[in-house]
Amino acid sequence: MIGLLLAGVLLAGCATQGEGRTAEEAEVPHGYVEGAEETAEPQLRLVLSDGDARAAVYDVVTGEATEVAAGGVRGIEGDGRYAFVTTAEGALRVIDSGGWTVDHGDHVHYYRAAARDLGTIAGRPPYEVTGDVAITAVRSGDGTVTLFDRARMDRGELAGTGAKLTADAVVPYGERLLVAKDDAVQVRARTGEPGNTVGRCEDPAGTAVTRRGALFGCADGALLVTEKNGAFDGVKIRYPREKAGRAREFRHRPGSATLAAKAGDAGVWVLDVTGRTWRLLRTGPVVAVNATGDDTPVLSLTADGVLHAHDPRTGKRTARTKLLTGPAAGSTSIRVDTARAYVNDPAGEAVHEIDYNDGLRRARTLKPGLTPAHMTETGR
Template sequence: MAATAAVAVACGAPAEEPAPEAPHGYVAGAEETAEVQSRLVVADAAGAVRVLDLATEEVVEAGRVDGVGSVTGDGRHAYLASDDGSVRIVDSGSWTVDHGDHTHYYRAAVREVGSVPGADPVAVHADQAVTALALADGTVALLDRARLDEGAVVELATIPRTPHRGPAVPYEGHVLASVAEPGQQFGSGVAVHDRAGAPVATIDEPCPALEGAAVTRRGVVFGCADGALLVSGSDGAFAGEKIPYPQAVTADERVREFRHRPGSALLTARAGEAGIWALDVTARTWTRHDTGPVAAVNSAGAGTALLTLTADGVLHALDPASGAELAATPLLTAPVAPGVRIEVDTSRAYVNDPAAGVIHEIDYADALRVARTFDLGGTPSRMVETGR
């Protein structure tokens, strides 16, 4: 009787319903939005770190980092290099996930993630799976990006290299890292590593005195003494293509750092005291404009003006083909402080003004009109835009 009753109860019990599937694009703890949620992570000269929400104008305190030498972003996180050699990581709470045929935009709370002690980074690059910290001793630390998103710093692997200063860039399921001969300060070529840090291939095309790297939809671009090296790949196969300078350049005039809107195939760089470079990666062409020295340069991409900030504090918009001035706006008090940057997105540019203690928002499509000015308090000496 007991057995019969048990069977009856089991047969009469309702079937357990499967848990509902999470909707496409769902991210726990985040709000999906209809448009980009841009934010600025700003480091103060006195050590304060703040995150400015460009949609709401809300300012969130994000801890302290003393002696910030650089601030780099991966679209969501900011990596702040301290003068003690460590790297502090701040989650800005805004990011974009690009699936190629469609895009998701997210916002969440700002939080301090943690730090990598004794890192002394030369460059920081990331994709959706891995963050690569290229360190001054040549080592590359590979961090788990998913765990960073969850608020934890977890090292997946390291790539040991001959000591030199050179970048490492996650790309197409691998990591592209500069390689150098013993005694060289900078790299001379690029090697391909798997996500466990093991070398799997070497790019045949050399890149002497490698400095600077940028990720575009056409591939990863590295700055070389004789031009640029474009590395592209798919299905585990990688190839390099040299884009030589159109003329002889001095060591002072060569590219050392690329500036561009994330994803854009139009890269800009300073050309020493001579002026600026524009590299159209799609067309594989360089253009140099002899503007004289600039403190900062950037561009929103093809079809938009080149933006330069000169030492007298004037912001200029230049025709990308001819270099002719399209507009100019006095913006900062001269002399322009080190660390001033031009950050760009698809509609606005942002320039930090340490002397005035503010950040200027520029409508670069409207004759460099100052759209808004943000007073965060303190001295905004370094910044990076996230959410893109």
């Protein structure tokens, strides 16, 4: 019944937005791609690899796994729909997971389609992939950035826009490109031409896009870039005086403005983008981290296979549970959505689904049919 009601709300919302469109246009849902099916609930997928010869897209709802081409795998990252797989040969393979969400602010659409391999991108690891509804930016380890047309990707074609640039980091945001280079962040056109500087950022490492703006990790903190009516502004959120390793990779639930990052051997950095403050959780070294929301737990996994939850406001630990079959591997990760967290357990050949709002209760143990050495989540 909830699903039917939700579907009704979505259709009603779209009918309002569809006023003034032709009858043919009105029949096509927002965000639709030919061959896709609109559904009433999120189509969550886990893209998994054993690190060797096997990779699969695992449907969290049905439990079905679809094998995809991968070969040797050294890492997997996702952007909500696509998985970007770093291969043993050093290329970047792009896999369409077949599950995605289109967010229109006041309502959302959920879609499902067949998983498929879009091909590979030549470059040099490590890769950084950022994007929005129009552009996907792939930065190679040598600093070269290639821009891809997202609409053509959605149709199954891995095609560049023709624009190329070099950068220390890049984030498509607000119909522009935010480009970090030479210790500064510029706002550029999508074609890559230099533009106005919005802030300083020495030794940039790590980026994120939140509902409060785009973020660049810098040597002295984070640079937050916001946009309003086409005007961009940058503000630095500086680290507190506490001694700890800097944040180099941010993790957070899509749509949230609370981020988590490793703080060297000291523990976990929690960045409240809304309040523009950092908090250091002195947990000691952690293998993986993620932030589930603004008022929900920050999760961390220690090398002994124990999952911990901390309150993001106070830093107090609220729960812990022995989760993994053996010690945590370096590729073990925590992926989160609005209700669950997923932690891959290579030694146990399983993925653990965690209800992080219920004392880290293990909701399910998923058996994807391969050793999940690498994992990302899509469909959110």
